[in-house]
Amino acid sequence: MMSEHQAKSIVIVGGGTAGWMAANLMAKSWQHLGFNIRLIESPDIGIIGVGEGSTPQLKGFMDFLGIKESDWMGQCNATYKNGIEFVNWSTKPGFSRYFHPFPAQTDDYSAPGFFHNSYIRRKGISVEGHPDHFFLASYLAKHKLAPIPEFHFPFETNYGYHFDSALLGKFLAGKAEEFGVTHTRGTVAEVKLHVNGDIQSVITQAGETIAGDIFIDCTGFASLLLQQQLKVPFKSFGNNLFNDAAVVLPTEQTQQLGSQTISTALKHGWAWEIPLTNRNGNGYVYSSAYTSGDSAETELRAKLGLLDADVEARHLKMKVGRVEQHWHKNCVAVGLSQGFIEPLEATALHLVQETVQGFIDSYQKGNFSGQYQGEFNASVNARFEAVRDYIVGHYRINSRTDSQYWLDNANNNQLSASLVAILQCWMRGDNLSDELDRQKIDHYYPSISWHCLLAGYGLYPDSAQLKPGNEYANKYNIEQIADFISRCGLNFKPHRQRLAELSTG
Template identity: 55%
Template sequence: MSSPFHIVILGGGTAGWMAANLFAHRLQDEAVQISLVESPDIGIVGVGEGSTPTLKRFFSDLNIPESVWMAECNATYKVSIRFSGWSPGMGPDDYSHPFISQLDTFSERPFHVNCRTRRLGLDVETSPDKFLFNGYLADKQLAPVTPENFPFRIEYGYHFDSAKLGEFLKHRAIKHGVNHVQTQVESATTHQNGDIAELTTKDGQHLAGDFFVDCSGFRALLLQNTLGVKFRAFKENLFNDAAVVLPTGAMKNPPVETRATALSTGWCWQIPLTNRTGNGYVYSQDYLSADSAEEELRRHLGLLDADIPARHLSMRVGQTEQHWSHNCLGLGLSQGFIEPLEATALHLVQIGIETFLDAFLEGGMTNKNQLSYNKAMSERFERVRDYIVAHYKLNTRDDSDYWRDNRNNMTLSEPLLQLLDVWYRKGDLTQEIQRQNLASHFGSTSWHCLLAGYGTFPPVAPNQPGTGDLFEENALEEFFTRCALNFAPHTRHLTGK
């Protein structure tokens, strides 16, 4: 090893610069030099993007106030995801999956109990947004910024321009000592033991390092091409492999939720930013051509005659067999990608960096904990994949082969099969999630949101006792409505007016 220990990050974008900032922050007391190499000629996949609440922790850990970064990245607040048109056969036109906050301590158990009661045939309230406080903020278009006199922590994410966020994080990382090298890397060479030795650039530079982070996108120059780590596709149960993107104007009153609307061969996201609205149609090329997808998206947005250029993106859904191989860590698209439903891409990047830094430092900056890290990250991807697969498996649309084939697909993991079996057998889903140790991925309340939101219940029994609805008995609507009086409109926080 050299002194100082040299970490080389290949590729910028949100993943690369997020890694650079977290590495610089966590390793500031170590004898470490950090360089990020990116080509000024290679663009990034910069679109309107949504996050989970983990991103709030990222900015908090780095002591970056929302007032500093949000305006620069055209960001808005996000408290939930609303799904429209996924399960018309079971009744609900749409449902929401609100982020779970400390305040929901009072309502999660009533929600779980009501879902089980409804599975037994009783006609009780099971709408997720009725039981979770962020559902009320979304309905009233209130920002989740917690007043000083409000004693509960509210969890939320953001919508933002990913290209602008990458730029913001780049300037911060450079300010904190990260060496920015602008050149195009063409290849990498290895030592006899298989470790990466150096990167060779188009202009003849040789960049040596002790540890490398591959953020080179789907081309995965280091992890897959140089080290030969194999990629395992999720194509057998996640069909989507492409997207077409079209921006529209900014909304006058941007909602605090992402919308995911089912279309003929996939779904369309709607992400409200302060300067525009991001829209994209995620679909499968096995069922729909790129031209047809663009036409359908334009029709959905009312833009058939508008002269707005569309961007077409390809996706490779799956994960590498190892996320950390030799002296190289894969992050972002180079390590794997699960389609954008539920906004898990950046979440997995952040978890990947944080978990790696813990393992790397505990192991004395060696490969001591490589095996356990790879197992943990692979499990993360698998379980996130299961939750996304469930959206497609449980759909009740009948307007195309795409939706029917998704519903009839039996290539499901054993953990997912067991969860669905417990639900349909009217068992205790929370207990099953605890038995499988799944709570660190999508917890019990998230699974209840999905299954109840889709209306996966038996017919209501003919004789109703008229009691047993914990939503009514606990007066949850009044409780949450009064709590919401403490919060201000979303637009007021964005504009200051």
């Protein structure tokens, strides 16, 4: 690798969301060093064109680039997201739906009651244990409110976004060019290596040779550089995550705009519903080992009332798992080329951002050498495994019996030791926060997320067995918490109204 003081030449291959996010983050981080950043995008190979939900991390990305919501949201038909509502994943009475909230500062007041109650209820005491009663984000989503408080409300609320991924890509392309990124249209047809195995250059179909010091593979599932050229092995998560296909259909938007993603369990997978300002994005993520694309499309059409509608569906394949090394030689894979954990918690762009940020930090820390490559790879792998386990949890604890797909998921015994320990801890009635702490994994998914998942499915003793609580069990007054949350809710506006104000400044 080159010495610290020489300006570097970074070549990004791929102009999907991953490529443009990487281009912006690198250009902004290294603008003072005079790095030359070039993105090559094939005019013939399309982007995946789905991926319309984010975690709160995307706000950090926009803030870092100095992009205001009023700059980008309108251009990308974007909406606010308070979290995800899960519907029909559990058959336990009273638990057919629950909400996975993004955190708010007000949780400091309401969440202790939830932790306490979900602990006590596992001991067989009758207290309110459904997560939806305890979080401001659940309230905001239920009432279709935007998570932006009035200026005098002093508590922070975290939120994500929904957006049109093609429009976001276009927007980010414009921003990257403002940051000095060179944009080349061309399809890479050949890759040339140095004798040490590093990539020397890529050659386009038009015959242009583009050399670089570092190559970022953002070529989607093709993984042209890292997997195809450098032969880095791919580790499938297929034994744990059965879904490998999706069918996508848009529907019309209604006037009262939702501020949550809805994830509804269907016969062989689940369907997302994502509200954008101009339409709803819908898709059915399913396992092709259990149902065909045609049957999945019919099931989704029936759900959406589109059986006879003349709306074309898009069918997609998904490769679920991760590469063994995300940074190998002088190449880093980012986005679908490095791996994909199905979209249940909308984590892919979060992983893109973490990977690029982690690479920037490691590369810089090693004086622009590969000194910290091993550490970087271990850290990205740990994140992939942690996200996988949280997603697998949703399937493993399901109680549906309507198809072999759900029965097989409930009987899946390929779980990681970490996930087994988490589930056993909950079932034993032990303190789950302590277990997450012991495993040092609560910075991937915090204790609230795990509690919402397990309590949200109603993993408690059956109601008939519950005994009345004493004063200690009833330490938290549920009416008081509800009153607190609804009073907090007065500081938030209807979603569409808030978006309209954003566009008028």
